[in-house]
Amino acid sequence: MPSIRKSLFAAVLVSATALSPIVASAETIFGALSKAYQNNSSLNSARAGVRVTDEGVPLAKSGWRPTINGQADVDYQNTRVSGASNKLSSASVGIVINQSLFDGFQTRNNVAAAESRVSASVESLRNTEENILFTAAQAYMDVIRDRQVAVLTEQNLQFLTEQARAARSRFEVGEGTRTDVAQADASRSSAVAQLSAARAQALASAASYHQIVGDEPGKLKGASPLAKLLPSNLGAAITIASAEHPAILATQHLVDAAGFSVKSNEGALLPQLSASAGISQDYLHRSPDIGTNGDSTSANIGATLTIPIYSGGRTSALVRQSKESLSQARIEVDVSRDQVRNAVTSAWTQYTAAQQGVVANREVIAAAQLALNGVIEERNVGQRTTLDVLNAQNAVITAKIELANSEHDVVVASYAILSAIGRLSVERLALQVTKYRPEEHYNAVKDKWIGLRTPDGR
Numbered sequence: 533m534p535s536i537r538k539s540l541f542a543a544v545l546v547s548a549t550a551l552s553p554i555v556a557s558a559e560t561i562f563g564a565l566s567k568a569y570q571n572n573s574s575l576n577s578a579r580a581g582v583r584v585t586d587e588g589v590p591l592a593k594s595g596w597r598p599t600i601n602g603q604a605d606v607d608y609q610n611t612r613v614s615g616a617s618n619k620l621s622s623a624s625v626g627i628v629i630n631q632s633l634f635d636g637f638q639t640r641n642n643v644a645a646a647e648s649r650v651s652a653s654v655e656s657l658r659n660t661e662e663n664i665l666f667t668a669a670q671a672y673m674d675v676i677r678d679r680q681v682a683v684l685t686e687q688n689l690q691f692l693t694e695q696a697r698a699a700r701s702r703f704e705v706g707e708g709t710r711t712d713v714a715q716a717d718a719s720r721s722s723a724v725a726q727l728s729a730a731r732a733q734a735l736a737s738a739a740s741y742h743q744i745v746g747d748e749p750g751k752l753k754g755a756s757p758l759a760k761l762l763p764s765n766l767g768a769a770i771t772i773a774s775a776e777h778p779a780i781l782a783t784q785h786l787v788d789a790a791g792f793s794v795k796s797n798e799g800a801l802l803p804q805l806s807a808s809a810g811i812s813q814d815y816l817h818r819s820p821d822i823g824t825n826g827d828s829t830s831a832n833i834g835a836t837l838t839i840p841i842y843s844g845g846r847t848s849a850l851v852r853q854s855k856e857s858l859s860q861a862r863i864e865v866d867v868s869r870d871q872v873r874n875a876v877t878s879a880w881t882q883y884t885a886a887q888q889g890v891v892a893n894r895e896v897i898a899a900a901q902l903a904l905n906g907v908i909e910e911r912n913v914g915q916r917t918t919l920d921v922l923n924a925q926n927a928v929i930t931a932k933i934e935l936a937n938s939e940h941d942v943v944v945a946s947y948a949i950l951s952a953i954g955r956l957s958v959e960r961l962a963l964q965v966t967k968y969r970p971e972e973h974y975n976a977v978k979d980k981w982i983g984l985r986t987p988d989g990r
Contacts, residue, residue: 558751561672561943564741566965568668569661569958571746578660579968583986585653586974588646595639597981598631603812619817626812633807633835636799645792652785654970658957659778664744665961666951670944671741675749677940678734681933685730688929689723695921696720712917719922757883757946761960766880769953770873777872777954783865790858797850804838875952883945889938896931904928 569575602625609620632639696716702708741749763769774780811831840847904924910916950956958967976987 558753559749560753561669561755562961562963564672564745564747564749564752565665565668565961566963567747568664568745569963569965569968572664572668572744573746575660575664578657579970582650582653582657582970583973585650586970586977588649589643589974589978590980592639592642592646593979595632595635595642598629601628601630602626603628603810621817623815624812626810628808628810630806630808632804634803634805636802636804638796638799641792641796641799645789645796648785648789648792650974652782652789655778655782655785657970658954659782661958662778662951662954662956665956665958666947668744669755669947671737671744672749672752673755673940673943674737675734675741676752676754677936678730678737679752680936682727682730682734684929684932684936685723685727688925689720689727691925692716692720692723692922695925712919715919715922719926755943757943758950759946761955762883762946762949763953766877769876769880769949772955773872773876773953774869777868777952779954780865780868780872783861783868787858787861787865790854790861794851794854794858797847797854800843800847800850801840803840805835806838807833807835809833872952872954876949879945879948879952882941883949886938886941886945890935890942893931893935893938897928897935900924900928900931 604626605622605624607622696713696719699708699712699716703710703713738749763772809832811829814828814830816827904921904927907916907920907924911921947956950960958965973987
């Protein structure tokens with residue numbers, strides 16, 4: 533009896549120590565999010581994708597600019613007539629400039645489409661950032677929860693080990709039965725398997741954390757839900773998401789890009805006007821018996837008007853195809869709105885349910901712990917069996933694990949709501965990290981006429 537109480541007190545003390553707030557040097561959830569923002573490979577890949585899209589603007593603007601080409605030609609002839617050899621060699625060096633004057637507004641619309649794609653890619657990047665931050669928060673809370681479950685499972689094993697020892701001691705003095713010993717041993721063996729699984733799950737969560745955050749999870753500090761950053765109700769959350777979510781804004785920009793692509797393809801049906809100018813230096817060398825040598829310089833300038841009549845149906849097919857793409861892009865806006873609305877509603881209901889679960893599970897723990905203490909006392913005076921004690925202990929551990937899950941779900945759902953409405957950003961979370969600004973690369977390349985090096989020097 534005294535040894536059982538002593539073991540129970542030790543288990544509770546271990547539990548309180550393991551689940552108490554970690555020292556100030558521990559990692560916070562905001563620190564983990566900052567690391568993920570800087571280190572996550574998927575996020576860095578998305579940023580590189582935006583830089584690739586940026587180059588579409590100078591590519592489109594090249595249609596307004598002249599093309600300059602150098603030309604060189606060398607020719608040699610050797611003709612034999614009546615035994616005589618006549619040699620003729622010539623060379624020409626020149627430069628040609630071509631400039632489009634009117635292309636049916638294709639370039640103007642191509643530039644506008646490219647700019648819209650850049651805007652869409654920036655919003656897609658913002659969406660990716662929010663998804664990564666949410667995933668990092670979820671991974672952080674997974675590690676905390678799974679570590680708590682492992683600790684609770686270990687405490688349960690310690691308790692059941694003591695129960696098995698006590699059952700065997702009572703059997704040896706004739707106060708218990710062999711059934712009591714078998715039940716206690718079976719429960720202890722089951723707890724050993726549960727502890728092994730809990731530790732494996734904690735290691736798996738740590739691996740996921742490392743993949744997302746880019747660092748091993750050390751001591752992690754408990755996190756609180758983002759209650760102050762959340763809308764007042766579900767309706768307000770849906771309204772905000774419809775207006776601000778980057779996935780919706782990205783599809784709207786893609787609608788603009790598709791519309792400009794239609795106009796660009798229609799422009800191919802209009803007349804095209806271009807101008808060209810060139811200058812060349814010609815060199816001519818003949819055999820002395822067939823003439824004299826001579827050099828000449830020539831220059832030319834001209835304009836070409838092209839009127840499309842029939843292109844084999846290609847231009848018409850491109851116009852129809854781009855119109856269908858525009859129709860699809862408009863539908864994708866509705867798809868995004870539906871997905872965002874569903875995500876907001878799901879996150880909000882999970883948040884509400886998790887809050888209620890925390891309150892309920894705390895009450896369950898208090899009642900189950902009281903019941904366990906009573907059952908142990910009753911078992912000691914012969915009014916309860918060992919099985920009753922084991923069942924009561926299982927109820928306590930189950931309630932504590934459910935509380936850990938509910939506390940995990942409250943925090944994760946709050947981040948899910950903020951992500952679903954499009955506000956899980958570096959600024960709103962006040963993360964201590966240098967914000968990536970895609971506009972810096974765009975401004976550096978959008979008007980470049982020449983240059984092989986990227987803005988970062990590669």
